[in-house]
Amino acid sequence: MGGRPSSPLDKQQRQHLKGQVDTLLRNFLPCYRGQLAASVLRQISRELGPQEPAGSQLLRSKKLPRVREHRGPLTQLRGHPPRWQPIFCVLRGDGRLEWFSHKEEYENGGHCLGSTALTGYTLLTSQREYLRLLDALCPESLGDHTQEEPDSLLEVPVSFPLFLQHPFRRHLCFSAATREAQHAWRLALQGGIRLQGTVLQRSQAPAARAFLDAVRLYRQHQGHFGDDDVTLGSDAEVLTAVLMREQLPALRAQTLPGLRGAGRARAWAWTELLDAVHAAVLAGASAGLCAFQPEKDELLASLEKTIRPDVDQLLRQRARVAGRLRTNIRGPLESCLRREVDPQLPRVVQTLLRTVEASLEAVRTLLAQGMDRLSHRLRQSPSGTRLRREVYSFGEMPWDLALMQTCYREAERSQGRLGQLAAPFGFLGMQSLVFGAQDLAQQLMADAVATFLQLADQCLTTALNCDQAAQRLERVRGRVLKELPEFEGDVLAVGSQALTTEGIYEDVIRGCLLQRIDQELKKTLGANDVSCTLDGCLEVPWEQEGADEETEAEREGGACPRQPDSGAQIQPLCPPPSRGTFRS
Template identity: 25%
Template structure:
């Protein structure tokens, strides 16, 4: 058996070199990001006022999903029934069984799914595995690396880290779990918090600058996860070809065994790189934070002089670069902007229209059921479900699927867009946020209205009136969000293309502009960043005009920029600052002084967003299919002794810093991230 120790010293040296170069870039970008943040704080007026309310803690004390699924255990080559729970931070947590979860035993597996792909066939998986290790392919008729006992596998594949194998019994189950897994990947990919106004843009800009220094422009699929994961992916991208050429010739055994060994080696190296990346990145951040007070003091004291100095530099670079950039835009970008925009607009607008339709249908159905089945008690039951509609992977799937239609065709090759997944996932995150904003606004308005109602008829009319009110706000906010997404996506596609085109004639001449920067301001003004801003300005007018024309045509229900929302609610946002609404607690009719034993009992329950009665198979907290169930024959050795009697082994995987959850709803959030600006996620460009 080969181990990652083979050539370990060379791997460490290569990792250290990449991380060292990145940390240098990060320090440079930190000063620029700090200056931009302080300047925006002083000068910024913000964008349009959102009409919908934004929920601060959308999933507190809830889990997304829970149920049983079969997992392939590589150590003993057997399939085992596992209890899987997806908490509010979207980490996949697998326990030996539900009893182990209730007894607060450690989980067997904890997965941060950032960077993974969800595959639903063994053939898809084998194709990726064969491509990852060229020249090592099992002969026809020979055993492959994986055999699935059912026709419904679910495989989590990663280009560097270990793979995870699951299966279920029916196609309906497979679709449900696939939606859940995809939601986990989508959320974990979005792992850099937008709350960080300095560190996040400094990090993504440093990643972009580092890759551009290696002649790598365009989008990057592995810019996903938290900062350490992204850095690990950056190192592995350079390390893997060298590792493959060293390791592959020394692999022994049949093709499946060599493939399995290669995956294990790659995963072990990835873990080593992760630890080194975390250590060096944390140290770089600490150094920058130590210098931050002094830097910020200088910025606030000399803001006007810094701005004047930067404008002087920009004017000189503009005079040199802009004529070349404008020719490039006119010949190579402008003719394609409308085509790119149309390709983006159609699936995105269809997705947001589906969000509106799903929200409308859920509220309308609730209204009908409340009238037919009872009053306030039924309303509370339905509102508990509705309040987490945006985080229901299955109900939101029809919205997300609209983005699967996104295809840039020949444009993708022309502008070196490695794949459209960056834009798909970003739009899907916007959809989820808009749905939650709509739901939160609806429940806030309804909660305010309940005290004034006299009977069922009043309740029905109020729900309908509030629904119409919220839909108007949704249409306005949806238009604003989509236009911003289109502008940033167009910039993300065209700016790297322009930078590559201009590099041969412009990049080598940039060094001469360095002397225009005062030494005292060198931490806040970089020639490379100013050059990019000039290139951005060269194409911005065309992009703004294209989006404006699209809005005027109303083809995709976009409002014109000049349109102002009438009948706006200036006091609604004050209403949204109150405490979160707990429908079950407030309207349950139970006495406030609940016995401690009852509170402990309820705390152990899995409060799942997806309810038991929503599928043919019971997936909730109380009804789980066990290995001995007549509905699912056991796929592994029958009989499971008490975990406490035989002892619980340590978790197989504590992946990428996710902490081990306790039984019941987590008391505090894990590594959770709300949707953030595209420019802070994928190294794009923000317009302020």
């Protein structure tokens, strides 16, 4: 491809990046420590709070989310100068991609030529679309191809390409031999990208929730109040993405003019430079978080010992603080909600619901078809090998990428609608929402399958004939399908913080917002029992009737910033009170 960075990262550049990572960790870790306390309190309060009655929901699948290992021959554009070369590629069950010189090297346990975590990548199967993306990386050199090789390999037509693009890493260019192989690899790679991207969002560990809250608060303190996809990936990958986004403008200004080559060769060189910077930042972030791990483990253990005995007192203190805050901001907040939120809420709710409703309906259809196949097979061959094979296939449905693609595709189709939220709300987290809807579809399918198999195992005995067994399976089928709609109202549930005044302040505002969301969901879904409760919020939001008693002058007394125009930074609804814990 020609141009490469004029020089690799030198010692001074590496030292500069190390200093940037150290500064990030120094500013971030105190916020993380505070959120660990909030997360532990939230977990304990859930354990001690009212539990769902037995039998009122699907069983939770014990199988961890995974992708099926996929492997096969591909060609890859690699080397200096780059050439299309045959390789043997393997996608591991944890979503990590590896490639070997040939199949025998893989089978004999040899070293791979390269490997990568798929976090943050976007898969493109159109060469034209990829070249347009490459051109956009260095728009100032468009049309200047005088220094490029005349037979630039990226411009040679590729029949079945698989381009993996990353905003901060070297691009990976593969090609399959057939359309069928390309399709199979596309499903596998997309599954791996999602699996590695949502590792923190799927975790139930207090530390994972604390980390995500800490990242959000850290970025707010840096002046970023919008929402985007920066929290996709592991903790080290998230911090790396945060720092890379902060440093990218300066990096472009300082290094892009000095890159050799022009046009696409220059863009390719830019991705290689970014990859070197990303690797250095990721190594520093990983080392810093690894060094913090013993302190974090000790802090979590200490918080568990100190919070659990006093949890009732802590919750009462929190309730008093929340009550005072509600009183202080009641009028201004209600005025702001009526002016800024109420006119927009129907549109937002409709957009978000459509993102998940079609996916959940696809889950219902797919699940019903799978259960029907089992009943049909039972009538035909109650004890045969084919029945056992059907039961195994049914149990593997949540992890069958080709089968689940009908559910995932519905969420992918919503990206255009979600993109319409960017201009009025500054929302750029479309990929996170799509991944969340797909994760929800997979989890619902896994839970429904686990529930069906357990109930079927309990009700089927050797004393039943085929018709009796099939009738019992029909009853189990109806019971499982009846449970699915109960999850739809939880899609918009969000979390809260518990210990700091700032966290309680956010809870109060979110509680008021969720009242509005509840009302809009009930109107939209036509259900009286839809509850989009604040997940982990320990206070019931103040009642709407109380707000109506405020005078109009009181409501207008604390005007909040208006919604910014497109491209402006999103500002908080109301400025938070001075920081501190409610022990102070």
